Amino acid sequence: MRPAILLLVALAGCGAPDDNNHGYGSEYDLSTADGVRFRNDPPAIVYNQTQFEHMIVASYEEVETCAQIMSSGPLVIAVPDGSLGEATGETFWDGTLIITDSAVQDGWDIQFLSGVSGPRSVLRHEFVHYLLRASGFPDDLNTSHQSPLFVKCAGL
Numbered sequence: 001m002r003p004a005i006l007l008l009v010a011l012a013g014c015g016a017p018d019d020n021n022h023g024y025g026s027e028y029d030l031s032t033a034d035g036v037r038f039r040n041d042p043p044a045i046v047y048n049q050t051q052f053e054h055m056i057v058a059s060y061e062e063v064e065t066c067a068q069i070m071s072s073g074p075l076v077i078a079v080p081d082g083s084l085g086e087a088t089g090e091t092f093w094d095g096t097l098i099i100t101d102s103a104v105q106d107g108w109d110i111q112f113l114s115g116v117s118g119p120r121s122v123l124r125h126e127f128v129h130y131l132l133r134a135s136g137f138p139d140d141l142n143t144s145h146q147s148p149l150f151v152k153c154a155g156l
Contacts (some may be wrong), residue, residue, distance in 0.1 A: 024077050024098060032057050036073025045078050045101050055105060056123070063127040066153035071134035074127070078104045089122045091129035093139070099123060124154035 028037035030052040038052050047055065056076055064070050075096045084090060088103040103122035128149050132142045141147065 024096060026075060026096075028075055032073065034073050036060055037075045038078070039075070040078045042080070045104055059121070059123055060127050063124050063153045064131060067128060067131050067149045069131040069135045071131055074130045076104065076123075089126040091126050091133070093133055095130065097123075097126045097130060099126060121154050125150060128154050 024041065028039045030039075030047065030049055031037040032053065036057045038047065038056055040046065057073070060073055077096060077098050078101050079098055081100045081102050084098065084100055087100075089097065089099045091097050099122065103126075105123075128147070129142055132147055132149065133139070137147060
């Protein structure tokens, strides 16, 4: 991880854009070979590698399979519930998913939410945004949820 940080510092000195994910940075605590990374900010959910792979990576891989879009994994940052206002997850186009603590855990526990017809997973929903972006799907259609993959792969 240190070489990556040094590279980021070097790029920042060369006029590269500052942190593009709203100040959350690119540090992570856990990772996999296919690029999925995870950080608690601040730590509320503490996963070991096995739990991370079961709760987050397996969900990501299932969404990849469902969507039939393969991409190196995102950086998932868990933030305290309520810190995103009424939102429970956001996708930033640099490959970062900002997810509330409870939403990080819903990859397997599909929630029934008021005002939403049927069960859904916030985590999987954000993975759909990420994969659509990686596939070149138009940003305006992605932002306005105009892909059937949101229902098919995340239950929205």
